[in-house]
Amino acid sequence: MRQDTKMPAEAKEFATAGASPANAAAPGAAVSIRGLGHSYDELAAIEGLDLEVPARGVLGLVGPSGCGKSTLLELVSGLQEPSAGEVEVGGALDPAERLARCAFMPQRDMLLPWLAAVDNAALALRNRGVRRGPARKEVERLFERFGLAGFERSRPAELSGGMRQRVAFLRTLVSGKPVLALDEPFASLDAITRAEMQGWLAGALAADPRTVILVTHDVEEALYLSDRVAVLSARPGRVVEELSAPAPRAADRDAAVTDPTFVAVRERAMEALHRGSR
Amino acid sequence: MRRWLPPALVLAALIGLWQVAASSGLLASVLGLEDFLVPSPAEIASSLWENRSLLAENAWVTLQEIVLGFLCGLAAGLGFALLLRLSGLLRRATYPLMVASQAVPILVIAPVLVVWFGYGIGPKLAVVALVCFFPIAVATADGLRSVDPETTKMMRTLDASRRQLLWRVEAPTSLPFAFSGARIAVAFAPIAAVFGEWVGADSGLGHLILQDNAQLETARVFAAATVLAVIAIALYGLLAFAERRIVTWR
Numbered sequence: 001m002r003q004d005t006k007m008p009a010e011a012k013e014f015a016t017a018g019a020s021p022a023n024a025a026a027p028g029a030a031v032s033i034r035g036l037g038h039s040y041d042e043l044a045a046i047e048g049l050d051l052e053v054p055a056r057g058v059l060g061l062v063g064p065s066g067c068g069k070s071t072l073l074e075l076v077s078g079l080q081e082p083s084a085g086e087v088e089v090g091g092a093l094d095p096a097e098r099l100a101r102c103a104f105m106p107q108r109d110m111l112l113p114w115l116a117a118v119d120n121a122a123l124a125l126r127n128r129g130v131r132r133g134p135a136r137k138e139v140e141r142l143f144e145r146f147g148l149a150g151f152e153r154s155r156p157a158e159l160s161g162g163m164r165q166r167v168a169f170l171r172t173l174v175s176g177k178p179v180l181a182l183d184e185p186f187a188s189l190d191a192i193t194r195a196e197m198q199g200w201l202a203g204a205l206a207a208d209p210r211t212v213i214l215v216t217h218d219v220e221e222a223l224y225l226s227d228r229v230a231v232l233s234a235r236p237g238r239v240v241e242e243l244s245a246p247a248p249r250a251a252d253r254d255a256a257v258t259d260p261t262f263v264a265v266r267e268r269a270m271e272a273l274h275r276g277s278r
Numbered sequence: 279m280r281r282w283l284p285p286a287l288v289l290a291a292l293i294g295l296w297q298v299a300a301s302s303g304l305l306a307s308v309l310g311l312e313d314f315l316v317p318s319p320a321e322i323a324s325s326l327w328e329n330r331s332l333l334a335e336n337a338w339v340t341l342q343e344i345v346l347g348f349l350c351g352l353a354a355g356l357g358f359a360l361l362l363r364l365s366g367l368l369r370r371a372t373y374p375l376m377v378a379s380q381a382v383p384i385l386v387i388a389p390v391l392v393v394w395f396g397y398g399i400g401p402k403l404a405v406v407a408l409v410c411f412f413p414i415a416v417a418t419a420d421g422l423r424s425v426d427p428e429t430t431k432m433m434r435t436l437d438a439s440r441r442q443l444l445w446r447v448e449a450p451t452s453l454p455f456a457f458s459g460a461r462i463a464v465a466f467a468p469i470a471a472v473f474g475e476w477v478g479a480d481s482g483l484g485h486l487i488l489q490d491n492a493q494l495e496t497a498r499v500f501a502a503a504t505v506l507a508v509i510a511i512a513l514y515g516l517l518a519f520a521e522r523r524i525v526t527w528r
Contacts, residue, residue: 079431104435106428113527114450123446124436155527175436 028055029090029101029178029211031076037084037236038071044236045071049085051230051239055178056209058248060222062269063232064277069215070107072237073181076213077102089179103177107184109168111156117167118143118152124175139174146170147200162193169201179211186221195253198224202249219269224257225249231269233276240276243269293319317497325497326504332486337505339482343399343471344513347406351463354407355414356456362415363422363448376416384408385473392478402474402482409470410463414456421455422448454528457521464517468510 036049045068053059061069074080076087078098089098103124111120119126121142122135130138136152143149146166156164165185172180185201186194198221205212205225216222222229227248231240246265250256257263299305300318309316317325326333362369384405391401425448433443475484483502490498 074431077431077435079434099435100437102435104432106432108428110426110429110432112429112447112450123433123438126446127433127436127438127442157527171436177435181435 028209030055030057030088031059031090031179031211031213032088033072033076033085034088035085036072036075036082036087038068038075038080038082039236046232047236047238049237049239053211053213053228055090055211057228058205058212058214058226060226060229060245061213061215061232062217062219062222062229062273063237064234064273065217066235067232067276068235068237069232070183073104073183073213073215076179077104077181079104101177102179102181103172103175104181105168105172105183105185107187109156109164109188111164111167111171113156116153116155117148117159117163120156121167121170121174123171139170142170142174146204160193161189162197165189165197166200169204173204173208173210177210179213182212182214184216185214187217194218194221199253201225202251202253206249219266219273220257223262223266223269224253229269231272231276234278238276241269241272243272315494315496317500321497322500322504325501329498329501333483333502333505336481336483336486336502337509339399340468340471340475340484340506341509343402343406343474343482344467344509346399347403347471348410348464348467348513350403350407351410351467352414352460355411355459355463356418358411358415359418359422359452359456360444362419363444369419373416373419376412376419380412380416384412385470388473388477391474397478397480401477402471402479405474406467406470409466410460413462413466414459417459417462418452418456421452424455425451454521454525457517457525460517461514464513465510467513468506472506 031051031053033049033051036051037047038045049072051059061072063069071080075082076089076098078087078089078095078100081095086093087098089101092098092101111117112123115123118136118139119132122130122132122139125135125138126132140152143152146169148163148166148170151159151163156167159167165188169182169185172182186197189197202225212226214222214225219229223243223245225248226245229243229245231243232238233240243265246261247256247259257266296305297319300316301320303313306313306316362373388401388405391404395401395404422444429447430443433447438446471482472484472487475482476488479485483506487499487502490496490502
């Protein structure tokens with residue numbers, strides 16, 4: 001099995017990758033959420049949310065099912081307009097401009113089954129009018145660093161769950177957008193693969209920092225990957241507590257998550273989660 | 279091998295049974311008919327051989343009607359499904375009618391089409407194309423709409439335009455749907471062609487069947503029907519083959 005958890009050591013390589021045209025245009029963009037509320041028909045999904053994510057910062061969002069976490073990502077990305085409050089992404093309030101600054105990674109990988117892995121990863125470039133040859137070349141250079149070497153021409157059905165997720169993340173990253181909206185990116189994976197992927201994502205973000213909003217139901221995952229974690233309440237989603245992560249994206253994941261400080265913060269987050277679920 | 283062996287055995291047994299029943303005169307006496315009206319498989323086979331050039335000529339006419347009519351129906355069906363995807367108004371106005379129209383026996387308007395399009399290949403093409411159009415259009419329209427909304431959101435944040443979403447995601451997603459519509463269409467196309475010929479034609483297998491039936495040439499009726507069955511099965515197989523080659527991700 002690949003040692004994905006060692007990825008932070010390869011940060012330099014990632015930095016080289018970051019210099020490629022695919023993600024050179026990734027200037028920082030802060031996200032500011034003010035008094036945000038959203039209802040579907042009469043049902044309030046979220047209410048009175050205030051959240052700040054600095055440029056290249058990672059905000060984790062945890063909360064019970066149906067607390068509007070996914071809705072929040074769609075509101076930030078400009079896929080939906082909020083019924084109350086406003087979202088600012090890189091200084092822009094306009095939904096079309098927010099859409100231009102955000103890349104959304106859905107819960108399931110949503111790889112297109114008829115396209116090879118490399119063509120799935122290159123979708124953003126292709127949409128931007130880059131021809132297939134140059135787009136493939138551009139993306140193929142990143143495959144090795146993503147632990148996908150040799151699988152460039154494989155169809156998604158031929159890839160393991162972890163590999164599919166990495167292709168999906170690569171697809172999101174290649175868009176070159178400053179803000180990544182990740183909706184439970186590893187929820188579909190088994191526990192071991194998930195831990196590996198967390199270490200791997202930490203390395204990827206260390207090398208190519210972006211502003212990230214990470215929705216997850218896994219408190220440990222949120223605390224390990226994020227700078228700050230907001231615990232949301234049951235519907236309508238409100239912030240119950242905001243916590244600072246003790247060691248964001250530490251190189252040694254296993255050591256980081258068993259550290260007493262980390263465990264203490266996790267306990268507090270769990271306690272807040274329980275409080276918000278009532 | 280194992281897969282087609284049982285049905286082949288059943289078919290052989292049925293033909294054998296038919297051969298015995300027909301050649302012994304049993305079938306004719308049960309039906310209360312003259313012997314020559316109930317041909318045995320052997321007689322049909324020899325009729326196939328004796329009339330091979332006549333059958334081939336007429337089969338060629340019918341094959342053209344089926345294939346060209348199917349292709350017209352396919353092009354129109356796919357085109358209309360795309361239009362429906364792009365225009366919500368058109369969809370709301372016509373989709374329910376299209377679904378309902380599948381219950382209408384379109385073949386019965388064949389006589390009208392002969393009046394409109396004349397005596398040549400025109401009305402046959404029109405009947406076949408019309409019969410093929412609806413299942414293909416409905417299935418493809420459903421397929422174009424079946425894209426997972428999460429995929430659409432993902433593509434939108436990857437800067438896909440409406441057209442790119444249509445060609446990169448919706449069209450490939452709809453392909454298996456289009457093929458299942460086409461399978462229905464290709465199964466009905468030979469019936470439609472024969473019906474078109476019955477209304478008015480001077481050649482084709484349907485025309486031949488009608489003539490021979492009137493002249494009590496029963497063996498040749500069955501021979502023509504056999505040729506038609508072979509054409510229908512071959513076209514169905516060809517379509518299944520194309521689907522396996524094109525929809526490789528399923």
